Structures are given as C-alpha cells and as structure tokens.
Amino acid sequence: MVNNIVSEFVKSAPPYNFGIGDTHKPFRPGITSAIEMHKNENPFGVSPKAAAAMLNACGRSNRYPDITALKLRKKLAILHNVTPENILVTQGATSALAFIGDMFIKPGSEVIVAPPTYPNYYNITKKNNGKIVEVPVGSDYRPDFEKMYDAVTDTTRLIFLCNPNNPTGTICDDKKLIEFIHKVPEHLVVVVDEAYFEFIDKPDYQSMISQISDNLNLIVVKTFSKIYGMAGSRLGYAISNREIIGYLNTDAVGFCCNRVALEGAEAAVDDKDFVEYTISHNKEGRDYLTREMENLGFNVWPSGTNFIFFDAKMPPKYMADELYTYGVNIRGDFPMCRISIGTMEQNRIAVAAMKEIVKNYKSEVR
Ligand SMILES: Cc1ncc(COP(=O)(O)O)c(C=O)c1O
Structure with a gap:
C-alpha cells in the first residue's frame, strides 16, 4: 500500500x-x-572495565543519558590530543558516516571511493542521491592518490578513505595520505575511516587525527566496536574541526546514544x-x-x-x-x-x- x-x-x-x-x-x-x-x-x-560499567549503568537506565556525551568526549579528547569540541559521539561509526553523508551529499554530488572498500559508503551516497566515482586501488591494494586527485571535479563533495581498508586490510603510506589531504581543493571533505587503526603494527604510523585543524576539511571516523569489543553497544565518533563538528551536531538532532553504552565507553577508554x-x-x-x-x-x-x-x-x-x-x-x-x-x-x-x-x-x- x-x-x-x-x-x-x-x-x-x-x-x-x-x-x-x-x-x-x-x-x-x-x-x-x-x-x-x-x-x-x-x-x-568486551573490555572487562566496560562490561562492569555497563552492568552498573543498567540500574540507572530510568534516567536519560547526557545527550552531549561530555564526559566521554573529554576522555577521548585527552586520548587523541584534541579538544572535546572536536568530537561528536554517535551510535556507532555507522551513524557518524550517515550524518556526514546527509550533511555534504546533495543530489548529483560526486563521492570518490577506492574499491574494493567498505560497502556502506555506496549506500550513504545512494541514499542522498549522490554519484559514486570509483578509483580502484592499485595492484598492491593501496589507494592511488594521484588518480584520486585526478578524479576530483567541481562537484566532488566527499572522498571516503578507509585506512586500514576494509576488506583488503591494507594500510596506505601515511605520508602520502597527509600530502593528499592537504592538496585536495577546499570544496570537498576528506573522510578517513580509522575503524581499525589500533591494529596497525607500525609504531610511527600517523593517524589522520594529527592533521585535524580549523583550515582543513577533514573528518576522522572511529568506533568502539573493534578494539574495545563493544560492537553490540553501538558507539562511535567523528573527529574534525569545530565548524564541521558544529554542523554535524545540528544534523545529529536525533542523538540517541544510550546511557549504558556511554558509561561502558568511558570505562573502556581507561582499559589499557x-x-x-x-x-x-x-x-x-x-x-x-x-x-x-x-x-x-x-x-x-x-x-x-x-x-x-x-x-x-x-x-x-x-x-x-x-x-x-x-x-x-x-x-x-x-x-x-x-x-x-x-x-x-x-x-x-x-x-x-x-x-x-x-x-x-x-x-x-x-
Ligand atoms: C571500515 C568500517 N567503518 C565503519 C564500520 C562501522 O562501525 P560501527 O560498528 O561503529 O558502526 C565498520 C564495521 O565493520 C567498518 O568496517
């Protein structure tokens, strides 16, 4: 009907x-x-500290959570060396990615991806009537930054880069990625999805969080699902400059992270x-x-x-x-x-x- x-x-x-x-x-x-x-x-x-905190929080579930997730943002800000205003906490990285798509993709906007990559980027683009532009990874299964740069047009609005990449598991050259992020024009936003970053086995490898600044259209997306074992609790976050986080916050009016997950995440961050x-x-x-x-x-x-x-x-x-x-x-x-x-x-x-x-x-x- x-x-x-x-x-x-x-x-x-x-x-x-x-x-x-x-x-x-x-x-x-x-x-x-x-x-x-x-x-x-x-x-x-699941992180045992998080599990204990979540059990404890269950008994207080009659109370709404702090919808600004301030306590968690403060902890994450220390962890990542940014400020709480640089962070938006969401219901899984999935929600962060969806908000980003809603915010930047208009009908006809081009979105560059490097397949094979995380399938959700396609859905987000499709949902907002954007157009996917594929720049396949090279034979080494790493993104080809030169080709990606060449694929940028006046209507490109987003570039989704999954690093490390799902499903290939490969990581790109961090120096080249930094160069690329600073080279692309200002009419688009680079989204670096670092859902698996903690598993990289190179001590000097740089997270793109290090590049967040007021003058750069860069968003890094993270999750509690992998390293903290909290996939069932649905918690993630986006890190960017204050302007972008401010707009994302507006889009995230349906904010719905639950008290149990938030308190679990606060404890998980401390569970070294x-x-x-x-x-x-x-x-x-x-x-x-x-x-x-x-x-x-x-x-x-x-x-x-x-x-x-x-x-x-x-x-x-x-x-x-x-x-x-x-x-x-x-x-x-x-x-x-x-x-x-x-x-x-x-x-x-x-x-x-x-x-x-x-x-x-x-x-x-x-
Ligand atoms: C690359 C990537 N980004 C984001 C997500 C979604 O994470 P979350 O569970 O926080 O929604 C996943 C989940 O597997 C993923 O592989």
Whole structure:
C-alpha cells in the first residue's frame, strides 16, 4: 500500500547482511554451529572495565543519558590530543558516516571511493542521491592518490578513505595520505575511516587525527566496536574541526546514544590492559593465519587490521561455502576471501578446515 510513496533509496538499497549468502550448505556431521569470523568483531570479548560499567549503568537506565556525551568526549579528547569540541559521539561509526553523508551529499554530488572498500559508503551516497566515482586501488591494494586527485571535479563533495581498508586490510603510506589531504581543493571533505587503526603494527604510523585543524576539511571516523569489543553497544565518533563538528551536531538532532553504552565507553577508554591484550593476541592470530595460509599456497595481503584478505586460488564463494560446512563463517562475497582473526583455538579450527578444503578441491579439479 505504501509502495508508491516509499523513497527510491529504500526500495533499491540492499539490506545490510554482513555478506551472509541467501543459503548455507548444511554443516558436516558433528558440527552444530559456526564460528563467527565474518564480521571483524573482537573475539576476545568486551573490555572487562566496560562490561562492569555497563552492568552498573543498567540500574540507572530510568534516567536519560547526557545527550552531549561530555564526559566521554573529554576522555577521548585527552586520548587523541584534541579538544572535546572536536568530537561528536554517535551510535556507532555507522551513524557518524550517515550524518556526514546527509550533511555534504546533495543530489548529483560526486563521492570518490577506492574499491574494493567498505560497502556502506555506496549506500550513504545512494541514499542522498549522490554519484559514486570509483578509483580502484592499485595492484598492491593501496589507494592511488594521484588518480584520486585526478578524479576530483567541481562537484566532488566527499572522498571516503578507509585506512586500514576494509576488506583488503591494507594500510596506505601515511605520508602520502597527509600530502593528499592537504592538496585536495577546499570544496570537498576528506573522510578517513580509522575503524581499525589500533591494529596497525607500525609504531610511527600517523593517524589522520594529527592533521585535524580549523583550515582543513577533514573528518576522522572511529568506533568502539573493534578494539574495545563493544560492537553490540553501538558507539562511535567523528573527529574534525569545530565548524564541521558544529554542523554535524545540528544534523545529529536525533542523538540517541544510550546511557549504558556511554558509561561502558568511558570505562573502556581507561582499559589499557584490554587494548594491549587485544592487540597482542590479534597479532599472534594474524601472524599464524598468514603463515598457515601462505603455506597452503594462498596469496595473503599484509593486514594492518583484525581480518585478512586472501586469494585461496579458488572462487571466494566456494571457499566460504565450504568453510561454513566445517563451522567457520567467513566472507566470500568480495573479490577475494576475508577472514576475521579469531582466538587461537578458532584460528586453528579454520586452518584445519582450509587444509581439508584445499586437498578436496585439488582432487576435484584434477
Ligand atoms: C571500515 C568500517 N567503518 C565503519 C564500520 C562501522 O562501525 P560501527 O560498528 O561503529 O558502526 C565498520 C564495521 O565493520 C567498518 O568496517
């Protein structure tokens, strides 16, 4: 009955489904459930400090939260060496990205992306009747800044750069990115999505937060979903200059971060032990999976994240479907496979299953 009044975006946008295919092959005998290695979550749980604070906050849920999230912004400001006025706290990075799209994309505005990259940038652009301009990554799976610069036109309004990039896991040259951000014209905004930044294993690598200034149209987007293990609590934030944050705040009138998540996040920022634990165990898993997959003859992209992009030398969907039968859920709907790093036990189960799949595949195609 409402078909003729529903917006074209809602009718045409695919539902977000984490790449879960329409059907799964049945599990092999003895397997009753699948390990979730397809959503880049934190397999080590939620920050214990955050969990305790969230439990505590439940009892005060009759009270509205501080809708300005000031306490959390103050903590984040210290963490990132900015001011609280440089930060907007949102319901997950997803909301921050949506507000940015609402604010800058008008019908016909061009939005540059470097595929393969985070699919949500496409939806945000489509929703606001913008036009996606694709500048594919180079053969090293890193953005080609010269080509991106050449793709800028008078109608470009946003450039979405995911660094480290999802799904490839690769990081770009930070010096080149800084140069690029300062070179692009002022009629557009560069959005650097640093959802996975903490997993980068290079001590001197620069976050683009270091470049935030009054004269630069730059927004950095961050999340509590990955490093703090709070994906279920839906909390993220945007960091930019005061003018941009001021406008974003206006758009974010429907502000709806909940008290439980906010208080959890305030505690999570202080939970250095959990952050270190996550980083070191993620690295152990990343090294292990990389080594084992290379031993299997796969092409494995160097990852600066909590997931790995790899070419298993067979169709990605085939690998993902087969792995599922062994109880391991990964993404097979990108140009290559993407596996989220799990606990070592989960990683070992995944590798054992991959070994079987490779063996069977070789005998099938022989
Ligand atoms: C690159 C990237 N940006 C943003 C998000 C969304 O994060 P959030 O859970 O905070 O909405 C994700 C989620 O996986 C992501 O991969």
